[in-house]
Amino acid sequence: MKYALVICLCLGAALHAAGPELIVRNARIATVDPAFSIREAMAVEDGRIVAVGGNDEVLRLRTAATEVLDLGGRMVMPGLIDSHVHACGAAMTEFDHPIPDMESVQDVLDYVRARAEALDDGQWIVLQQVFITRLRERRYPTRAELDLGAPKNPCVFRTGPDASVNTLALQRSGIDRDFRVTDGGPGHIETDPQTGEPTGILRGCTRYLKIRQPGREATERDRYDRLLALFGDYSSVGITSICDGSAGQGNLDLYQKMLDEGELPLRVASQYYVGTIGPIEDIEQAIRKVAEHPLRRGGPMLRVIGVKVFLDGGMLTGSAYMSRPWGVSAIYAIDDPDYRGVLFIPKDRLRAMVRAATESGLQFTAHTVGDGAVETLVGVYDELSRIMPIRDRRHAITHSNFMSPETVQKVVDLGVIPLVQPAWLYLDARTLFEHFGYERLRWFQPWRSILDAGGIVAGGSDHMQKIGSLRSINPYDPFLGIWTTLTRRARWYDGQLHPEEALTREQAIRIYTIHGATALFLDDHVGSLEKGKRADFIVLDTDLLTCPVDAIRRARVLRTYCDGRLVFDRQSLRAEAGGTVEK
Incomplete structure (x- = not known):
């Protein structure tokens, strides 16, 4: 028994003595630690960072088997x-x-x-998520x-829950002048004030369209391969963790298979969609069931972290729930001067949902765009915080585009995390400015x-x-997002949109690293480059x-590592970075 213990100790020492597989040196490493320290070198062993510091001190850990990457002063983050x-x-x-890419109504037609x-x-002809704010004419194609x-x-x-449809789509779906919303859900059908006939604009009512998607059927292998290709493109722009913002079991099965096959190149946190x-009792039960999902106990590569619902419409379609009326608009096809958008969930039902999630240990988030909807959700968080602890749940607000000084302060006080999309400002500011001022x-x-x-x-x-990354809807190039947070400049818009809300470079990097890690419950694992x-x-x-600052938009990733594995290599590191790889 004594000899066995000695053998085990020796094996353990030998394994530890193996040393780092990789050392990065002569780099400019933005660690994003609390002090935002800049270091020269970093060592990686068994997927973990074992040292960050100066070249000499880190290189002392080098062994004969260590790969040393000399970056010639290039940035690491x-x-x-x-x-x-x-x-x-x-x-x-x-x-x-x-x-094809579409920038005009004519492109759509x-x-x-x-x-x-x-x-x-x-x-059926189905065109989805070509937002009117991003068309030069800034309007829906008409029924005619x-x-x-x-x-x-x-x-x-179709743009989310809103749509413009033609006459045959209305007829196939049984939508006429006598149609009424009767399922207890939100929304309405726009009608011509002169004739009472549907105009073809549906607000929050696309669920009533009896669509049969044409086209070839995808196999599970097709879905797997295309998702893997997308993840490869995420890696090419430096994305190493994502949150699936409306996951179902089919999504989770794909991620799990990819993880089991050893092919998952990034971390996935998931918010499970709940109708x-x-x-309300059925909805509460569905939320509690998510808390029992096996992936609630998942590891840092794949885990279910919470639930997601949809609270209001969208700013891109003219249905976000606002604190004041939208105003009559040719852009959004709004004729009612008192129209404030669509709130999908009454406050008392929302309170029950958030409470069920909180009691179940789940993060709660909702698609929440308009300032009226943000006020409603933050108000529920505030009410519940008075009777139960919510801060450790890291409740979130997905989008949180329109806010107020009061909701900003409450978000900070409650530890609520807005999940934001800076590229929306870049793509949509022109239309929003012309409509709202x-x-x-x-x-x-x-x-x-x-x-x-003091919030995040x-x-x-x-x-x-x-x-x-740039042709997608919505663009997922993080460097466009970072540039937008710094400049608050937009396509087809002169000047800056409230530059007082622009970030510093350190702040911009934090929101795409450690703040994201905090929102995804990954901050103990990633988000900064620190030992352990x-x-x-x-x-x-x-x-x-x-x-x-404008060079940030053109920044390119040369290499991406996830969990210590090289998951993307532009094959131009030596030529472009002036770096060398040594043994």
Whole structure:
């Protein structure tokens, strides 16, 4: 027995003496520790960071088997974290056929005509998430225009719960002048004030469309391969962790298979989607069931962290729930001067849902865009905080675009985490400015106010469709997001949108690293480059801390490591970074 113990101790010592597999030296390492320290070298052993410091002290750990990466002064930083994506759906968007980029209503109508020619009469034409704020004309295609483009096919131009449809789509779905919403859910059908006939604009009512998607059926292997391709593209822009912002069991099965096969190149935290129509007791039971999911006990590579619901509509479609009326708008097809958007969940039902999640140990978040919806959700968090502890649940607000000074302060006081999409400011500020005016946008995406008050914000994209970091809807290139937080400049918009809310470079990096890790319950593992943490890091061709600000948009990732594994290599490290790899 004594000899066995000696053998075990010797084996343990030998394994420990193996030393780091990788040392990075001559780098400019932004550790994103509490002091935002800059270091020269880092050592990685068994997927963990075992040393961060100066070149000489870290190189003392080198063994004959250690790979030494000399970066010639290039920047290293923690792997980037996207706090809100819809990866599984996005990967399958163009499985049946390519979808061109669209910047105008004419582009939309050209696509509709092309699909009408490609499909049999009567087959549905479905175009999703081409947002009107991002079209040059900034309006929905009309029912008449869609009729002209597809006279023999039901056609829907859908943006989340809102849509513009043609006559045949209305007829197929049984929506006419006598149609009423009767399922207890939200929404309404826009009608012509003169005739009473549906205009083709549906607010929060796409669930009533009887769509039959045409196209070839995907196999599980197809879904797996396309998701793996998307994840490879995430790695190419430095993303090492994501949060699936509306997961179902099918998504979790794909992630689990990828993990089991040893092919998962990034960390996945998931918020499980829960429907909110029906008896509140059933919804509470569904929330508690999520707390019993096996992946609640998952590890840092794959885990269910909470639940997700949809509280209001969208700013991109004219249905976010606002504290004041939207105002009559040709852009959003709003005729009612008192229209404030759509709130999907009454406050008393929302309170019951948040309470069930809190009692079950789950993070709660909701798609929450308008300031009226943000006020409703934060108000529920505030009420419950008076009777039960909520801070350790890290409840969140997904999007949190329109806020107020009062909700900003409550978010900070309660430890609530906004999950934000800076690229929305870049893509949508022109339309929002023309509709709301500059002053009403004072508290649109108020990142600086939240951080300066002591809160945190987690950056992300809400990636919905297509593979490609800049062609995607929404773009998931983190460097566009970081640049937007620094400049608050936008496409087709002159000047800056409330530059007082712009971030410093250190703040911008934090919201895509340690703040994201905190929102995903990964901050003990990743988000900063500190001894003992997992080795998720990236090598860049650009120093984000010192380069001209516009160069940040063009920054490229040379290498991406997740859990100490090289998951992306641009194959140009030596040429572009001036670096060398040694043994």
